[in-house]
Amino acid sequence: MGFENFGTVSFTTEAKAAEFITYLEQGKVMATRCPKCGVSYFPPKADCPSCLSGEVEWFEVKGKGKLATYTIVNYGPSGFENDAPYILALGEFEGGIQIMSRLSKDIAPSDIKAGMSLVVSSLKRPDGRISYEFKKG
């Protein structure tokens, strides 16, 4: 399984990092870490360019993060027309991990505040596609 079912529109399928999708199906949002030099990666990398190792380990992004910035997108590009409006956001998590995703539709635009507490969680969309999103933490 690759990235063919990921997000609203997936533009490519194959990747060494496609193990991410297997975990996502199990409800886990994962990052990678190089055991040799300790660098962690989100988006996950299957290779470590710091020490050139190809043996990274997966770990779950847990705990509370905070909202760094966001935008409510009213105009969706082709393939995203039916999603709009949707809210793109950047969340900062422990260990220097920053994630770009969408804010859950459960969060009212009027409740959005910079620095608000977030968790990242997997999402099964009604159309059967999978993704991850930010919920209130």
Add this chain to the structure above:
Amino acid sequence: MADVAIVGAGQSVFSRDCGVSIRELAFDAFKEALEGLDITTSDIDASIICSAPEYDKQRSPAGLISEYLELTPKPSFYVETVCSSSSTGLRVAWSLVKSGLHKVVAVIGFQKMSELSSRDAAERMGRGADIIWESPFGLTMPAGYAMYARAHMDKYGTTEEHLAKVRVKNSHYGATNPKANYRKELSLEDILNSDMITTPLKKFDCCANADGASCVIVARGDVAKGITNIPIWVVGLVAATDTMTMAGRKQLTGLQCAQEAAKQAYKMAGVKPQDIDVAEVHDCFTVSEILAYEDLGFAKPGEGAGLIEDKETYVDGKIPVNVDGGLLSKGHPIGATGGSQIRTIVRQLRGQATESQVKGAEIGLVHNIGGIGQYGNVTILRR
């Protein structure tokens, strides 16, 4: 090593729907660049063709354009860094001349965006992000810059009104630029009341897709003096990058690729921000111009809004910026934009910027950004 000069710079009219082919757009820019030069097509040793390929119908446009402009059998090839492609072209041309490989090189940028619908163009732009990890969420160029805008507003108190004032200025100058797509003056109310595209950016905070071409002719110093009476010297020329992903960005209140390029370009040119007489910055969105004020050192971090508030970036201000109307008025035909910015600075330094000349301008700067801050280019020119 020999110095490198710009001897000619031209552009086509930028418009929403040009009704001609890309080779004909390129011709318009080429013709203007060669005007008044003691040079013919056969004196051009190589051409570099620049665009963002995702918008192009024509594959391998370098061959096509070099044939149409009768630049064969001289070498021609293609470079791309999305919206900064023609600044990258200038960088490559500079290297070709500096290395001694060629004496005169043409940099031709183009884009014909009217061949795609607005939504399809937005989708192609979205694929200028990381297609595995971020494009599937519906990330677009305006959305990326909107996230920078929000972070800047939250941290520094910049307001939607500050953003709108950038457009008020640029629409003022765009109104008298015969090459600009948008030639109407906009009031603060027009801008603040326009449709919300992606918060906090409204329709008039965004530049428009456009068709257009630009051309910059670069020559070795000794040759340049024989071609034109007013060579414009390339004294600083730096490119830098930042992450493709938004997730990888360490700073959300400025573009680090621009900060890095600016720092090095000032060093290379031996000048300081306060020495710059006139600047062209990449105002793909109103917020981008405010970020540029700070990234280029025209204002301290967080104080960019003050420059527009005090009208310091108007022609008679401390540091005139985008007094040709900027991308916001001219339109943004991706591959042509950098060359158009260079053309404006060349005209300013030659004292030929009839519509909005900065008196006695001697040192000019071009800031041209590719993507949502992936590629940063800063070029410093001197009369």
